[in-house]
Structures are given as structure tokens and as C-alpha cells.
Amino acid sequence: MSLTIREYRGAQIADMVEPFACLRMTVFRDWPYLYDGDLDYERRYLADYAHSDSLLVAAFDGDRLVGGSTGLPLSDHSEVAADLATALPFDVNNVYYCAESVMLESGRGQGVYRRFFALREAHAKSLGCTYAIFCAVIRPDDHPLRPMEAQTLDPVWRHFGYAPLDGVTTTIRWRDIGETAETAKPLQVWIKPL
Numbered sequence: 001m002s003l004t005i006r007e008y009r010g011a012q013i014a015d016m017v018e019p020f021a022c023l024r025m026t027v028f029r030d031w032p033y034l035y036d037g038d039l040d041y042e043r044r045y046l047a048d049y050a051h052s053d054s055l056l057v058a059a060f061d062g063d064r065l066v067g068g069s070t071g072l073p074l075s076d077h078s079e080v081a082a083d084l085a086t087a088l089p090f091d092v093n094n095v096y097y098c099a100e101s102v103m104l105e106s107g108r109g110q111g112v113y114r115r116f117f118a119l120r121e122a123h124a125k126s127l128g129c130t131y132a133i134f135c136a137v138i139r140p141d142d143h144p145l146r147p148m149e150a151q152t153l154d155p156v157w158r159h160f161g162y163a164p165l166d167g168v169t170t171t172i173r174w175r176d177i178g179e180t181a182e183t184a185k186p187l188q189v190w191i192k193p194l
Contacts, residue, residue, distance in 0.1 A: 003067070003107060004060045005115055009123075014050040016058065019065045021046060027102035029177065031150050032139045036177045045079075049099075052076035055123045059103065059112050067103035069116035071096055073127060080135065083170045084189070090131065096124030096194070098134040117160050125194050132194055134162070135170055135187035145177070162190040 008016055021042030028035035049056065052072045059067035074081050074095040085092050101116045124132050136153070139146065171184040 002061075003110060003112060005112070005119075006058050006060065007119065008056040008058065010052060010054055011050055013046070013054060013056045013070075016056055016065075016068075017043060017046045017050065020056065020058070020068050020070075023065055023068055023102055023104070024100065027104065028100075031145065031147050032137050032143075033174075034145055034176045036175045036179065038175075041174065041182075048072065048077055048079075053127050055120060057116050057119045059107055061107065066107035067101075067112055067116075069101040069120060070099040071120040071123065071132075072099070073097070073129065074133065079172060080170055084168070087168050087170070087189075088165075094128075094130045096120070096127065096129040096132045098124075098132055100134075113156070114160070121192075121194060130194055131191055132162075133165070133189055133191045135172070135189055138169070138186045138188055157190055160192070162192045165189045165191045 018039070021037075021039055024042060025035065025037035028037065048054070049070055049072055053076065054070065054072035057069045058065055074084065074092045074097040077097050077099070080097060081092055088095065098117070098120050101113060103112060121132055136157075168189040170187050170189060172187060173182040173184050175182045
């Protein structure tokens with residue numbers, strides 16, 4: 001499969017909310033996110049991206065969206081910024097938030113993940129940001145839905161220059177598979193100087 005990478009910025013992302021929301025709901029349904037998503041939640045969550053110095057890097061197989069990665073200045077992400085404003089040891093206005101990278105299994109193994117990080121970091125630098133962060137959900141090792149073959153992505157993130165920021169976590173609310181309501185999930189903050 002030969003994938004095409006396209007970039008969408010700010011208001012351009014509005015046209016991609018629906019297909020990207022469907023991709024997020026598909027990929028994040030798997031371990032470790034276990035996300036039982038719906039379009040209303042997705043529209044609310046992605047609203048910040050269409051009104052910001054944000055970036056969506058999208059991977060297409062023909063006309064089919066198979067992967068995507070988003071980012072925006074941390075100060076523009078209403079849910080995460082408020083929680084991290086006092087937890088980070090530096091000004092949130094210097095931080096770019098790499099929100100997610102999602103890829104259908106059919107598109108994996110082609111180096112797209114590396115492109116996602118590189119393009120988001122280049123965009124962050126163009127905005128004058130000096131740090132990039134992302135958050136990874138924390139699940140207990142004995143979680144009942146943890147697959148036997150589950151492996152952490154920590155080595156991959158370290159390969160790209162990120163490290164966990166000691167003692168700094170945040171929470172984001174979503175509904176897990178099998179739950180009836182959204183609950184707060186703890187996430188570890190990872191950071192990279194740009």
C-alpha cells in the first residue's frame with residue numbers, strides 16, 4: 001500500500017472532523033484506550049482543533065483515511081491546558097500538545113508514525129514552541145481487558161526523543177467499553193525539548 005500524507009491546519013480541520021472522529025473511535029476502541037466513542041463526544045473534543053494554530057497530518061490510502069495525527073498549542077486545548085497549567089515546570093504558552101496518532105492496522109509499518117512526529121514538531125517550532133508533549137493513558141497491569149500480548153509503546157516514544165515527565169499526569173474523561181458514563185482516566189505526560 002502506498003499512502004499519501006496531507007496536512008490540514010486550523011479551520012481546514014473542520015471538514016475532516018467527521019472522518020477523523022470515525023478513525024479515532026475505531027483505533028481507540030483497542031487496548032489501552034478501550035474507548036466506547038460517539039460522534040457527539042468527538043465533535044466536542046475536536047472543536048478546539050478547528051479554531052487554533054492546530055495541525056492534522058492525515059494518511060490516505062487512495063481516498064480512504066487510514067491514519068491521522070493532531071497537535072495544537074497546549075494553551076488552546078481547553079481540557080488538558082487547565083489541568084497542566086500549574087503542573088508543568090514552565091509556561092504552557094511554550095508547549096505544543098501532540099494529541100494523538102492513530103493508524104488502522106493496514107497502514108502500519110510504513111514509517112508514517114515517524115512522519116507524524118516530524119511534521120507536528122516542525123509545526124510546533126514554527127509557532128515558537130520550545131517543548132512538545134503528549135499524554136499516554138495509564139492502565140493497571142491486571143486490567144481485565146488487557147490482552148496477553150499487550151506491549152507498551154514506551155520504547156518507540158523514547159526512540160523519538162520523548163521521556164515521561166516525572167510526577168506530571170493529567171486526566172481526560174471518556175466512556176470505556178462496558179461503562180455507562182464517562183470517567184476520568186489518568187494519563188502520563190511525555191515531553192521533548194524542541
